[in-house]
Amino acid sequence: MSAADRDAPFRIEVVDQENGWPVPLVSLTTTHQVEFVTDNAGVIAIDQSDLMGREVFFDVNGRGYEVAADGFGIRGVRLTPERGGSARVEVHRTIIAKRVGRLTGAGQFVHRQQFSEPPAGFTETGVYGCDSVQLATHRGRLFWLWGDTTLARYPLGIFDSSSATTSLRPLNHDRPPLQIDYEYFRDDEERLRGVAKMPGSGPTWLSGYVSLNDHEGQPHLVATYTKIRPPLEAYERGLCVWDDGTERFERSQVLWSKTDDSPEPPPAPMGHVALWNDASGHRWALFGDPFPTMRMPATFEAWQNPQTWETLRPQAKLVAGDGTEKAVRPHSGSIAWNAHRNRWVTVFMQRFGDPSAFGELWYAESDAPTGPWGPAIKILSHDNYTFYNPRVHPELTDPDSPYLLFEGTYTKQFADSPPPTPRYDYNQILYRLDLQDDRLQPAHGASLE
Known part of the structure; x- marks a missing residue:
């Protein structure tokens, strides 16, 4: 030796x-x-x-x-x-889903590096933890956006949305070891910075993140913002637009400010976005978490005009496809068209699941993005840990791939005081679901008429 x-x-x-x-x-x-x-x-x-x-x-x-x-x-x-x-x-x-790896946070290869085996091109980003992801394709790049972000120097180092871009296909493969090279937006001193500092005190949270073309064919990256004050109280909501020059979001219009006469916000384009061409050829932007609660023509002008917004009533519960036929109530998640299944698919977190109240993830299918959604199959489970706000990633695989990738936020929050998992807690983890798995057959074979 x-x-x-x-x-x-x-x-x-x-x-x-x-x-x-x-x-x-x-x-x-x-x-x-x-x-x-x-x-x-x-x-x-x-x-x-x-x-x-x-x-x-x-x-x-x-x-x-x-x-x-x-x-x-x-x-x-x-x-x-x-x-x-x-x-x-x-x-x-x-579990049915296969774990691919951690997408965010420090020390993704901390043990391997102790054997002098750093992955080619891998560098530490400076992110230690971050909340749920939003993703949009804009001007030939994938634009990633996260909520409150933990840095080495402070737990809430960025509270007005951190962001990065990657190529359209940032994964060389869909199996571990996982590595994505994010190009984070930074300040003049190369420090990570927020991209959505809307006027007003407190954090800024973004949702309904999508790139929409205007009538001249020019793309606009847009989102709905919410201003938050202690203790997690929303007090303003509005629309914001990405400025390609300054690489920041700018407020477009205020939709709601909290008052005694208006204590609750009106419907707005929130959640994850799916683009859909209906049978008559009309193209729609669908907003939901997981199922669509709003639709509008998929144009920048329609997004700016609340008169074009149409609220939808999402399906409140699904039936478990495990033979129990118990009711499964969705809490958060997303939908996507899947060419391999020739159907719409969803991955969602169950509301008050078992054994984890907010850590049980399910899969289901539908012939239309607005449902009805068929029997649900549990694909991921946690014992006293949370895995919330899952986001399906059709962008990361070939259109006809038999594999579905999805990520979510792994965190001790909303669980019964578990010890935090070092480096993984409050970060995004990617999973792969094999759509050919026989255990998904109850979802595949369901008639949804």
Whole structure:
């Protein structure tokens, strides 16, 4: 063994026993509560002297991936860490969706880098955590936007929306290890900055993010903004438009200001956006979270004119396709047209699910973007952790791909005081759903007439 090997950490690689893929977000915890969490390459580097040269039991928590339980019901592995040594841990996937990796936050390859194996072109962005994603295609680029963003220097480092762009196809593959090279908007000193500082105190949250052409064919990136004051009270809502010159959103018009006479905001273009050509050839922009609650002609002029907005009544509940026929009530999510299924598809978070109140995700299909939506199949589950605001990503795969990618916000918020997962908490995680999986058949085979 070389001197370098004698000083090297002990390497653990956690892989899916089905296909050998590395599995991010798997925790290995010792009997004295030292926790290690796999990075995007499924790697853990152990460099602690108290663990070297002795058999160590690691409790394994894979959040949808597991090892076999022993006679006491404990799921773990015994390893003997040695400097320069390595071990491979195979886990069995219990969820339908496959975890691809973490899209945001620091240290995505923190363990792999300890073995001098940095991914080609990978750099730290300075983002430590961020809230839910919005995504639009604008002027030949993907424009990504996130809510409140955590930086190293402060928990709420950016509270008026961080943003980045990528190429139209930023993924080289749809399996781990995951890496996206975001080009974040920064200030003159190269520090991350917000892009939606609307007038008024408190955070600015954006929704209904989409690029729409005007009557002359020019694209405009637009959104609906909401101003927030403690304790999470909305007090103003309006429309804003991206300025391609300053690379910031500018207020276009105020739709509502909170008063005693107007305590609640009127309907507005909120949520995720799906573009749709109906049977008569009219093109619509549909806004919803997950199902459409508003539609308008898909033009910049129509978006500016509330008289063209038409409110819709979304489906309030779906039926579980697992044989129980229980009611499943959507809370948040998105829809997309899927050419492989020749149907509209949705991934949504269940309202007050089990075992996690806001961490159970379901899949369903429809022949039309406005429903009806057929039987729902649970594809992702969490034990006392939240995974909210899922966003389907048809932009990241070929149009006829049999795989559906979606991401969501992984956070301890709204759960029963779980310990936060280091580096992963309050960040975006990407999953892949195989639409050919037999377990989705109740959704595929449903007649929706």
